[in-house]
Amino acid sequence: DVFHEADQDHKCITWAESGECAANPGYMSRMCAASCKAVEGRVAPRTDEVEQCAGWAEGGECTRNAGYMLAACRTSCERQRASAHEALLDTDLDCASWADEGGCGRAAIDVAAAAAAASHARADGDGGASEDARKLQRCAGSCAGLDLCAAAGLRNGTAADAAHAAGNGADGGGAAAAEWRVCVDALRCQELLDREPSCAQRAARGECASEPGLLLSRCFLSCARFALPTILALYADASTVHTRQSLIDASRPAAALAPSARVERAPCWDETPFAPVVSGSTPARRTIARALGAAALVAICRPRGGHGGWHGGWANALVPSDAGLGGARVPPLPGTVAGVRAHFAALTPRVPHDGGRLPHDAWAVHAAASVAHSAAAVAARAATPRDLSAERVVAVLPSGALRDADGGDEAARAERAASEGGRVYRVVHLSHSPRVRLLHDFVSADEAAAMLKLAQPLFQRSRAGGRVETIRSSSTAYLANNAMGPLVRAISARAAAATGYAISNIEPLQVVRYYGGELYRPHFDFGKACDFLENLQMGRRHVTMLIYLNDVRAPDNGTDAPADPADGPAAPSGLGETIFPQLRMHVTPRAGTALVFNDCLDDGGADERTLHGGEPPAPGAIKYAINVWIRAHAFQQRAGAAAESDADDEETAEEARGGRRGGGGASDDGVRQEQPAAAAGARATRALPTSGGGGAAAVKSRWWLGGGGGA
Ligand SMILES: O=C(O)CCC(=O)C(=O)O
Numbered sequence: 001d002v003f004h005e006a007d008q009d010h011k012c013i014t015w016a017e018s019g020e021c022a023a024n025p026g027y028m029s030r031m032c033a034a035s036c037k038a039v040e041g042r043v044a045p046r047t048d049e050v051e052q053c054a055g056w057a058e059g060g061e062c063t064r065n066a067g068y069m070l071a072a073c074r075t076s077c078e079r080q081r082a083s084a085h086e087a088l089l090d091t092d093l094d095c096a097s098w099a100d101e102g103g104c105g106r107a108a109i110d111v112a113a114a115a116a117a118a119s120h121a122r123a124d125g126d127g128g129a130s131e132d133a134r135k136l137q138r139c140a141g142s143c144a145g146l147d148l149c150a151a152a153g154l155r156n157g158t159a160a161d162a163a164h165a166a167g168n169g170a171d172g173g174g175a176a177a178a179e180w181r182v183c184v185d186a187l188r189c190q191e192l193l194d195r196e197p198s199c200a201q202r203a204a205r206g207e208c209a210s211e212p213g214l215l216l217s218r219c220f221l222s223c224a225r226f227a228l229p230t231i232l233a234l235y236a237d238a239s240t241v242h243t244r245q246s247l248i249d250a251s252r253p254a255a256a257l258a259p260s261a262r263v264e265r266a267p268c269w270d271e272t273p274f275a276p277v278v279s280g281s282t283p284a285r286r287t288i289a290r291a292l293g294a295a296a297l298v299a300i301c302r303p304r305g306g307h308g309g310w311h312g313g314w315a316n317a318l319v320p321s322d323a324g325l326g327g328a329r330v331p332p333l334p335g336t337v338a339g340v341r342a343h344f345a346a347l348t349p350r351v352p353h354d355g356g357r358l359p360h361d362a363w364a365v366h367a368a369a370s371v372a373h374s375a376a377a378v379a380a381r382a383a384t385p386r387d388l389s390a391e392r393v394v395a396v397l398p399s400g401a402l403r404d405a406d407g408g409d410e411a412a413r414a415e416r417a418a419s420e421g422g423r424v425y426r427v428v429h430l431s432h433s434p435r436v437r438l439l440h441d442f443v444s445a446d447e448a449a450a451m452l453k454l455a456q457p458l459f460q461r462s463r464a465g466g467r468v469e470t471i472r473s474s475s476t477a478y479l480a481n482n483a484m485g486p487l488v489r490a491i492s493a494r495a496a497a498a499t500g501y502a503i504s505n506i507e508p509l510q511v512v513r514y515y516g517g518e519l520y521r522p523h524f525d526f527g528k529a530c531d532f533l534e535n536l537q538m539g540r541r542h543v544t545m546l547i548y549l550n551d552v553r554a555p556d557n558g559t560d561a562p563a564d565p566a567d568g569p570a571a572p573s574g575l576g577e578t579i580f581p582q583l584r585m586h587v588t589p590r591a592g593t594a595l596v597f598n599d600c601l602d603d604g605g606a607d608e609r610t611l612h613g614g615e616p617p618a619p620g621a622i623k624y625a626i627n628v629w630i631r632a633h634a635f636q637q638r639a640g641a642a643a644e645s646d647a648d649d650e651e652t653a654e655e656a657r658g659g660r661r662g663g664g665g666a667s668d669d670g671v672r673q674e675q676p677a678a679a680a681g682a683r684a685t686r687a688l689p690t691s692g693g694g695g696a697a698a699v700k701s702r703w704w705l706g707g708g709g710g711a
């Protein structure tokens with residue numbers, strides 16, 4: 001299980017080494033499983049993982065997932081480094097966090113001082129070199145990354161700067177900090193190394209933009225030196241939401257809301273470990289707050305204990321710029337963002353602290369992380385049902401229009417929609433943040449039966465990350481839209497209408513079949529921002545829809561009543577539920593119902609609260625569902641590739657040409673097909689800034705930034 005072994009934060013290894021795995025097992029096992037295993041020496045990689053080591057190493061996992069790779073794939077990492085033409089490498093595990101905390105800068109000063117001292121008194125030896133200065137040699141990769149970003153004119157902004165800016169309603173600090181973060185993270189996607197001597201020349205000629213498939217995998221170091229804007233544009237694009245219309249507002253005519261009206265609502269699941277951000281300063285959050293005359297917009301989740309009451313109430317709280325809470329509805333809170341944050345921090349247990357993030361606990365604060373203009377934000381607030389159990393009835397018409405269908409009785413509504421070729425379904429909001437909904441009656445019994453008939457001859461072992469993995473033991477039938485006719489098209493169109501995405505963004509539908517005992521372990525569906533090629537081709541997954549096609553038969557042996565979620569994970573019920581471990585939520589399959597959730601935050605970042613999996617049906621039972629995944633951009637299938645079944649061969653062939661990395665460590669599932677090189681180039685030309693400004697000439701402040709033979 002690749003995903004389970006992955007760290008979610010590059011500071012994991014530092015935390016793990018300082019004993020946090022034992023001190024904070026909940027948080028650490030969720031965020032830092034790899035590093036905890038590595039530190040505890042418990043990694044015993046399975047054979048199939050070891051076989052994938054080379055691909056993972058090539059794909060940058062030695063940097064991104066140092067904790068796991070050190071334990072499981074050390075040889076591959078070392079081999080790749082040894083064969084590089086030129087490389088700037090980290091050899092310590094904690095380089096990224098050391099660099100983030102200012103180590104490179106301190107070391108540079110030390111080096112300069114030592115050099116000055118040495119020129120005066122050569123007898124000093126290396127007595128003048130501090131630990132930081134020695135560390136610099138072992139963290140060349142991380143330090144070079146920071147220098148490249150600085151040389152491109154970006155400013156190092158810290159979490160503290162961002163909090164300060166938020167508190168003052170200032171705009172600059174947060175945006176600069178975010179740009180800096182994008183740059184640093186993007187350069188950590190892969191190791192800074194060139195595999196060939198020609199890399200510098202080719203990168204300087206602009207091939208990182210015109211031929212990203214080849215150059216980014218072979219020549220990441222030279223691309224970072226000569227085409228940093230290309231890398232940043234690819235990375236930033238993957239972290240941007242391109243469609244604003246939200247399912248949460250599906251009960252309103254789409255036109256009632258401005259395109260930018262998608263608002264991330266307050267978190268409502270109590271004890272949701274959603275890493276709330278209070279101090280983080282996004283322009284959107286400040287825009288909303290300012291439009292409402294406040295210094296900050298936060299939301300308070302309050303749990304209600306007791307059986308059946310484990311989703312709490314919530315309220316928005318506007319923190320006014322002057323002291324006190326003014327008209328805010330939530331009593332006694334300090335009047336500043338910093339005060340609110342301190343207040344809640346004091347209520348939380350000790351966990352590894354990550355910038356402005358607070359751990360979840362009985363109380364939590366969450367700034368409204370939204371992309372919205374003020375008027376639209378207000379409209380969306382009004383449009384969003386506050387009652388989690390509220391149901392809306394929506395008619396989706398063949399034109400893609402959505403219509404409030406609340407009036408009249410159910411039969412009349414259905415008939416009216418059907419007469420126009422549409423369908424009426426009921427929307428139940430399970431969670432506002434992240435958005436998780438059920439769309440009851442999304443497909444009819446006849447449609448479900450017809451889909452199963454189409455799928456039956458096509459089942460083959462499901463894949464995850466483009467290959468067979470033990471984390472996913474089901475079977476999948478790939479249904480190509482064009483080959484499958486009107487039913488598949490109709491369901492795709494309905495999914496597009498319901499989510500507000502273009503039908504072209506929907507991946508070809510897949511029917512998934514779980515026999516008794518088969519499962520899909522918890523994973524994420526969004527791809528990684530570092531998957532440059534896949535993101536260039538079609539973007540990350542933004543929305544997951546799972547349309548259940550049957551009711552899973554309950555096990556005969558009469559299992560216990562569902563446990564109180566507060567008791568922690570229960571044994572599988574045998575009902576094939578879809579579980580959300582972080583939301584403590586499980587959804588029981590029901591024929592015709594679609595489960596829908598947004599994989600990404602409104603600012604485009606991956607939403608880790610969407611961790612989810614499919615529990616196994618009981619022995620003898622079967623679960624069928626349709627996988628509908630919706631991409632940020634139009635889905636593109638490699639020319640001539642009929643179905644997923646080809647993907648592995650293609651990947652291997654492509655890897656051999658150096659066009660694509662292994663994809664190991666991938667947390668997503670499903671289709672990973674290749675783009676035609678020409679299409680990638682064309683899109684890159686259209687969408688990306690060319691290398692240049694702030695580029696090669698500027699990037700020469702330190703020895704490792706020299707342009708080789710390329711300039
Ligand atoms: O089968 C389920 O309940 C979950 C399926 C899933 O997560 C997926 O296919 O990505």
Ligand SMILES: [Fe+2]
Pocket residue numbers: 523524525544612669
């Ligand atoms: Fe999934």
